[in-house]
Amino acid sequence: MNIQASRPSARRAALSTAASLLAGVLATAGGALADEILPSPAVGPIPVAKDLPYLGPIRIRVDASDVTRGVFSVTETIPVRPGAMVLLIPKWQQGAHSIQAPVANIAGIQITADGKAVPWRRNPAEVYAIHLDVPDGVGRIDLAFDYLSPTSPEQGRVAMSPATEVFEWSSMLLYPAGYYARDLQFSPVVAFPHGWSSATSLTGRVERSDTVQYPTVDLDTLIDSPVMAGAHVSVRPVAGDAELDVFWDQASPSEIDPGQAALYGRLVEQAERLFGGGNYRHFNFLVKATDGDGPVLEHRRSSELRLPLSAIAQPPQPHLTTYDLVSHEYTHSWNGKSKRPYDLWQPEYSTPQQGSLLWVYEGLTEYWGIVLGARAGFASPQDALDNLAEVAAKQSHEAGRQWRTLLDSTTDNAAPVRRPKPWASYQRTEDFYYEGVLLWLQADAIIRTSSHGRKSLEGFAPLFFRLPHADDGVSVYTFKTLVDALQAYSPYAWEPFFRDHLLGSSPNVTAGLEQSGYTLVYTGEPTDYHRAAETSRFGGENTARRERDLSYSIGMTVGATGVVRDVLWGGPAFKAGLTVGTAIETVNGKPFAPDVLVEAVRSAAAGDGRIVLDGKAIGFPKHAEILWSGGLRYPHLQRNGGPALLDEILAPATP
16 A cells, blocks of 8 residues: 555545554454554653662672673672662763763673572663562672673774773663662772773772772762773873873873873863862873774763874974863863752753753853963963954854854754754854853953952852862752852843843854954964864864865865865855765866865955856765855954953963
């Protein structure tokens, strides 16, 4: 029967007929056949989490030695009571603000009690929940399963390779439902490959051969303490209670360059001056030195970082376009991990996270990441200015700001936003990061100006983000508590200020720059920072970008082979019909090369303002004529007549 009818009425009739036939089959087949066609496992409700102590510690052992196949073998011994029970796979991952746990990579689940198998059933409406019935007289159950690391980046993040491994405890355990994570105690043991070394923020470890016993900790602490291990490791104390642990993802390991280590030391010193001290007793910069895939995630007592070999083994290079990555993740120890927005705190990991304050969690963190990165010397003050110029230019050209508020962009993490988008400038992508930077720069300028330089956002930081005692739990805040704290520190109309930026259709994103002594301008020459960004190996890509970013002239970015990577909504390339994925073959009749396209844009300004492109789009021939006579345009910051507040902000803090 064909139900793909062209007319709506015919299609509705066909669908109605199909439904009637199915109903008839079920009616005549009886209940047994209905259950067979539509299985519905009998499962009870998932207990609501309560702040109650659990029955006792859960012993967990991870065998992380099978680096050939990338298999983590896990066993747990869980104290229980007879009766219905639910085990949960951690679902919402802190720091990712979204569902990240790769539930499909957990295989081979077996549950036993006193050596006998205990049947289990997955909840059909919540696949992260497993139901079982504990037999009478049983006081503990044994759980075993395998976590299968992706073996190539196409499958997801590779957690285990022949040289290194990085694992999140959230992928390595199941926990009893009905309890707060802080009330569940885990006693972890990990077996590593022979001769490997490991690092984590968990202290008090006991090593026996290739096995490490960690102290008993609550589930929140465990999940916030990833483990990095490898055949080749370099460890160096950097400053205070922080150390740099580098795991080399290659057969011939290098050494940490002293200049690179010094940057981390200065970062710790500058951050602790900013926040008035650490919210931790010890901190680990966990670095996987690789030109391939790897982790980037914040934690309270550690940072997971993937850095290219050159960023660790070679002397510091100027114009590193993601210099703020290290300082950003480190800042999260204060802003995000120990001091956390109320709707990003979870009693346990099946509770959905909400991101209404991500413009603080990520936006303010990125602002301080840029500032601290420059203060520590990861980049020069000029690089920081050029970075802010790129941020301001991008936000100024976001067509999506005309219809989508900054607050609405905080919902992006609920969807797979980091997949490539067809029209990123129109859709907006996690703008709470970079519009958040400009928002907090303006707030800083307001505080400095209204107090005649006596106060700053820097002075507010220790009052709001520093906890009374290191490792002293998590403190949450709301929009109101944040506004009230700012109001008490530096009186101003903070609530309408933030509401205008969060809910307004198009606030002036460059106001903070202008109040800080700089104006966004465009010239025909790129900054060194811009050039570095065009060939960056950092960030989310595994290979060099080697592209030409002509966003603010013809409105598109093109890769080295001529494939269009981005098109600004409403720009000249957009009007010419170009889309992401278009493969340009010729420019004004010449074979494509990045410099040929750049020269064509420059020449069009002195000629007829036409740039003729030929190529293919989705496999079909493509001809486009871009009309643009404005020449090359690259963003810069230019000093205006106001106080040079931004120069003061980027200058290193002194004792």
